[in-house]
Amino acid sequence: xxxxxxxxxxxxxxxxxxxxxxxxxxxxxxxxxxxxxxxxxxxxxxxxxxxxxxxxxxxxxxxxxxxxxxxxxxxxxxxxxxxxxxxxxxxxxxxxxxxxxxxxxxxxxxxxxxxxxxxxxxxxxxxxxxxxxxxxxxxxxxxxxxxxxxxxxxxxxxxxxxxxxxxxxxxxx
Amino acid sequence: xxxxxxxxxxxxxxxxxxxxxxxxxxxxxxxxxxxxxxxxxxxxxxxxxxxxxxxxxxxxxxxxxxxxxxxxxxxxxxxxxxxxxxxxxxxxxxxxxxxxxxxxxxxxxxxxxxxxxxxxxxxxxxxxxxxxxxxxxxxxxxxxxxxxxxxxxxxxxxxxxxxxxxxxxxxxxxxxxxxxxxxxxxxxxxxxxxxxxxxxxxxxxxxxxxxxxxxxxxxxxxxxxxxxxxxxxxxxxxxxxxxxxxxxxxxxxxxxxxxxxxxxxxxxxxxxxxxxxxxxxxxxxxxxxxxxxxxxxxxxxxxxxxxxxxxxxxxxxxxxxxxxxxxxxxxxxxxxxxxxxxxxxxxxxxxxxxxxxxxxxxxxxxxxxxxxxxxxxxxxxxxxxxxxxxxxxxxxxxxxxxxxxxxxxxxxxxxxxxxxxxxxxxxxxxxxxxxxxxxxxxxxxxxxxxxxxxxxxxxxxxxxxxxxxxxxxxxxxxxxxxxxxxxxxxxxxxxxxxxxxxxxxxxxxxxxxxxxxxxxxxxxxxxxxxxxxxxxxxxxxxxxxxxxxxxxxxxxxxxxxxxxxxxxxxxxxxxxxxxxxxxxxxxxxxxxxxxxxxxxxxxxxxxxxxxxxxxxxxxxxxxxxxxxxxxxxxxxxxxxxxxxxxxxxxxxxxxxxxxxxxxxxxxxxxxxxxxxxxxxxxxxxxxxxxxxxxxxxxxxxxxxxxxxxxxxxxxxxxxxxxxxxxxxxxxxxxxxxxxxxxxxxxxxxxxxxxxxxxxxxxxxxxxxxxxxxxxxxxxxxxxxxxxxxxxx
Numbered sequence: 001x002x003x004x005x006x007x008x009x010x011x012x013x014x015x016x017x018x019x020x021x022x023x024x025x026x027x028x029x030x031x032x033x034x035x036x037x038x039x040x041x042x043x044x045x046x047x048x049x050x051x052x053x054x055x056x057x058x059x060x061x062x063x064x065x066x067x068x069x070x071x072x073x074x075x076x077x078x079x080x081x082x083x084x085x086x087x088x089x090x091x092x093x094x095x096x097x098x099x100x101x102x103x104x105x106x107x108x109x110x111x112x113x114x115x116x117x118x119x120x121x122x123x124x125x126x127x128x129x130x131x132x133x134x135x136x137x138x139x140x141x142x143x144x145x146x147x148x149x150x151x152x153x154x155x156x157x158x159x160x161x162x163x164x165x166x167x168x169x170x171x172x173x
Numbered sequence: 174x175x176x177x178x179x180x181x182x183x184x185x186x187x188x189x190x191x192x193x194x195x196x197x198x199x200x201x202x203x204x205x206x207x208x209x210x211x212x213x214x215x216x217x218x219x220x221x222x223x224x225x226x227x228x229x230x231x232x233x234x235x236x237x238x239x240x241x242x243x244x245x246x247x248x249x250x251x252x253x254x255x256x257x258x259x260x261x262x263x264x265x266x267x268x269x270x271x272x273x274x275x276x277x278x279x280x281x282x283x284x285x286x287x288x289x290x291x292x293x294x295x296x297x298x299x300x301x302x303x304x305x306x307x308x309x310x311x312x313x314x315x316x317x318x319x320x321x322x323x324x325x326x327x328x329x330x331x332x333x334x335x336x337x338x339x340x341x342x343x344x345x346x347x348x349x350x351x352x353x354x355x356x357x358x359x360x361x362x363x364x365x366x367x368x369x370x371x372x373x374x375x376x377x378x379x380x381x382x383x384x385x386x387x388x389x390x391x392x393x394x395x396x397x398x399x400x401x402x403x404x405x406x407x408x409x410x411x412x413x414x415x416x417x418x419x420x421x422x423x424x425x426x427x428x429x430x431x432x433x434x435x436x437x438x439x440x441x442x443x444x445x446x447x448x449x450x451x452x453x454x455x456x457x458x459x460x461x462x463x464x465x466x467x468x469x470x471x472x473x474x475x476x477x478x479x480x481x482x483x484x485x486x487x488x489x490x491x492x493x494x495x496x497x498x499x500x501x502x503x504x505x506x507x508x509x510x511x512x513x514x515x516x517x518x519x520x521x522x523x524x525x526x527x528x529x530x531x532x533x534x535x536x537x538x539x540x541x542x543x544x545x546x547x548x549x550x551x552x553x554x555x556x557x558x559x560x561x562x563x564x565x566x567x568x569x570x571x572x573x574x575x576x577x578x579x580x581x582x583x584x585x586x587x588x589x590x591x592x593x594x595x596x597x598x599x600x601x602x603x604x605x606x607x608x609x610x611x612x613x614x615x616x617x618x619x620x621x622x623x624x625x626x627x628x629x630x631x632x633x634x635x636x637x638x639x640x641x642x643x644x645x646x647x648x649x650x651x652x653x654x655x656x657x658x659x660x661x662x663x664x665x666x667x668x669x670x671x672x673x674x675x676x677x678x679x680x681x682x683x684x685x686x687x688x689x690x691x692x693x694x695x696x697x698x699x700x701x702x703x704x705x706x707x708x709x710x711x712x713x714x715x716x717x718x719x720x721x722x723x724x725x726x727x728x729x730x731x732x733x734x735x736x737x738x739x740x741x742x743x744x745x746x747x748x749x750x751x752x753x754x755x756x757x758x759x760x761x762x763x764x765x766x767x768x769x770x771x772x773x774x775x776x777x778x779x780x781x782x783x784x785x786x787x788x789x790x791x792x793x794x795x796x797x798x799x800x801x802x803x804x805x806x807x808x809x810x811x812x813x814x815x816x817x818x819x820x821x822x823x824x825x826x827x828x829x830x831x832x833x834x835x836x837x838x839x840x841x842x843x844x845x846x847x848x849x850x851x852x853x854x855x856x857x858x859x860x861x862x863x864x865x866x867x868x869x870x871x872x873x874x875x876x877x878x879x880x881x882x883x884x885x886x887x888x889x890x891x892x893x894x895x896x897x898x899x900x901x902x903x904x905x906x907x908x909x910x911x912x913x914x915x916x917x918x919x920x921x922x923x924x925x926x927x928x929x930x931x932x933x934x935x936x937x938x939x940x941x942x943x944x945x946x947x948x949x950x951x952x953x954x955x956x957x958x959x960x961x962x963x964x965x
Binding site: 054083084086087112113114115116118119120122123 | 217218282298301302461464465873875877878879880881882884885
């Protein structure tokens with residue numbers, strides 16, 4: 001399946017760019033991610049727990065960053081193997097442009113599944129992939145921007161500490 | 174009064190006592206002391222290069238006995254193909270290797286890569302997860318037409334093409350057919366898909382391998398329709414075990430529908446591993462495994478052209494079909510789109526010129542092979558759809574167009590232009606009977622009633638013919654079969670008169686254990702309860718070719734009749750001796766031997782006792798004992814035929830189709846047990862309706878099987894099919910087998926899909942929505958989309 005969307009993020013382009021290349025940010029933003037290590041240069045190693053329809057599995061896989069045009073665009077591609085559950089793989093072409101008040105992030109996502117996931121979950125995989133992408137980029141926006149003033153109080157309480165911590169480090173660094 | 178015994182009696186199935194009370198003995202019920210369990214690690218990519226299969230960590234997992242990979246099978250043979258097709262240029266088909274476990278490449282989702290044998294199934298599964306794989310994914314070959322274009326990825330690199338064969342039939346007629354189509358008054362053209370199906374027997378496949386180190390005997394328990402064929406294929410071609418050291422047992426089997434004919438890798442694996450591990454090894458397929466490892470059925474893409482003269486006589490048929498073989502050649506796969514399909518393209522009609530072209534194509538999908546009907550449903554569907562379309566184009570009554578072109582009763586034996594010669598039939602008789610039992614006279618009234626509800630009602634009528642009773646061995650040998658297709662039976666009469674029949678015809682739902690005794694009861698005049706049928710064990714039955722192609726009664730039953738005739742001849746000699754008469758004067762009636770024209774008689778039991786206690790016995794003329802074996806090899810196929818009618822209601826708002834009435838008038842020749850025959854037709858129609866409206870195996874562009882469970886693969890349920898009107902009173906007995914029987918197992922699945930689709934198109938077109946064709950499964954979304962397109 002393929003899908004495209006965009007987010008407007010209230011942060012400078014270089015901050016958004018740096019966040020895209022951060023294992024810590026990716027870990028926070030990939031839904032169900034329990035572990036994320038590595039670097040943009042050498043590739044990330046990730047562990048993600050997800051339930052797709054009737055199939056719940058722990059996916060272990062690699063995420064690679066390629067086609068980097070500094071500050072403008074990159075390709076994130078990954079493949080996760082879920083053992084007997086099959087595999088999921090996909091890629092996101094991400095582009096950044098400066099807009100008034102921040103950065104516009106546009107993405108084109110392509111996702112494929114195989115094995116049991118395809119056999120049991122194909123009906124719901126499109127919706128699932130869309131939700132995964134939506135969740136990822138929404139969390140990404142929230143993480144980069146920090147909690148918005150009008151954000152839901154519970155979410156803020158949950159996320160505040162981490163996000164502030166990361167932003168502080170980015171700007172401190 | 175209907176008969177209550179012998180041929181023609183609707184005796185209840187004796188096997189149902191054990192099936193309905195949970196007392197059946199299926200392969201999964203067989204557990205051998207110390208058995209280990211096998212779990213197959215299967216490919217989850219459709220096409221890939223196997224760079225690494227590392228079992229070192231997995232081998233150390235708890236309970237693991239041994240892990241096998243393709244390398245362990247390098248020294249044994251691959252899974253053989255049982256039929257070689259010769260292409261239109263005289264070249265043999267391409268026949269790639271089919272290893273037991275993948276070697277070098279994986280070629281479909283479900284292709285077994287490694288097999289873990291462990292103390293428990295759970296341990297085997299856990300260890301399989303620890304096997305390290307490095308598979309370099311390759312582009313998947315899925316679309317058949319793209320697969321034969323140059324530049325396509327290759328399923329088998331060594332054969333250099335994805336084209337298995339390009340078959341022309343009858344090649345010599347091609348020019349004449351082309352000419353007839355060019356000169357025709359009218360040509361109707363139709364492009365259609367015969368959708369890929371998963372057989373889905375209720376019982377998944379299971380194997381248990383056992384080996385005795387003390388005697389070097391191998392035993393395989395397996396869910397097979399033909400244990401002797403498995404013994405032959407696996408023993409001779411894969412593992413090199415002679416018949417006397419290999420016993421194959423197929424106990425109770427919960428449905429086959431064709432997909433349990435074939436020799437599968439798992440059977441060879443369990444037999445091999447039992448010896449290698451010196452332990453019984455058991456495998457039970459999960460339903461998921463069944464979807465991705467049982468041979469699928471159908472999957473043809475066809476263009477058919479029907480030429481007619483100015484008086485609407487059929488003058489020629491030309492077809493081009495792409496037939497999916499899947500990733501490997503399953504046992505009988507090459508024969509299905511060729512000799513089981515092309516030879517049936519005359520249908521019930523006098524079409525003088527026919528040319529059939531079939532391109533068989535390898536793809537990265539599960540192998541495709543025979544499924545209930547096997548080739549004949551594909552032929553029937555094309556013919557009966559194109560005839561219906563022609564009738565609509567010409568504005569003539571579809572029944573009248575068919576009748577006009579029927580082969581007439583005085584034309585038998587009828588030599589078709591596609592090799593086969595029909596021995597007998599009467600297609601007007603079954604059409605007349607159909608019109609009666611389907612109450613076609615009341616259709617217009619019912620149509621009005623549907624219209625009052627806002628629904629479109631449609632009527633679909635079609636004919637079918639099939640070739641059953643497979644098959645004359647000398648003929649199929651010329652056509653490329655690598656086995657004979659006779660059947661054998663041993664009739665053993667015991668001292669006290671009871672009979673055990675050992676038949677090579679396996680029963681997995683057909684009711685042989687009830688119907689076969691009816692035949693012998695009729696011949697000998699003894700009660701059916703004195704007769705027992707033994708099947709499914711190569712150590713008990715001398716030889717057998719098994720059950721498929723509606724052949725059991727026509728071929729296996731004929732072998733049983735021949736053996737029983739031998740019994741009768743000998744028994745008459747014994748009876749003649751006992752009564753001091755001439756054996757030529759002995760008559761058999763009601764279980765007694767009479768001296769014709771006298772009141773002298775002896776009972777069946779007196780004769781059988783004399784055979785085994787030969788104190789007063791003609792020892793100088795005949796041996797003691799009463800046991801005879803016969804092999805029967807048919808001289809022709811049998812040709813069941815009939816006419817089917819389907820009435821549907823269609824909701825033009827939603828595209829939903831419901832089947833309101835279904836009638837089948839079949840000519841099966843003589844019928845032994847009408848109740849069993851009706852049941853066979855019911856089941857066949859349910860599967861045909863399933864194909865027409867619901868079922869379809871779907872692969873995505875990457876070769877991923879998207880319909881891998883019952884959530885996505887729609888099976889017909891009881892509420893999806895109506896009550897059927899079935900009739901088999903139109904009888905033209907088969908002329909060449911001793912029972913005059915033709916076979917009934919596949920008819921329902923052959924005759925029903927075109928009836929359903931014709932009915933849907935009649936509903937639409939008579940309702941003012943002009944649509945030529947909708948491919949199966951005719952799902953609500955497809956009907957709705959076709960309606961929207963027609964309206965646009």
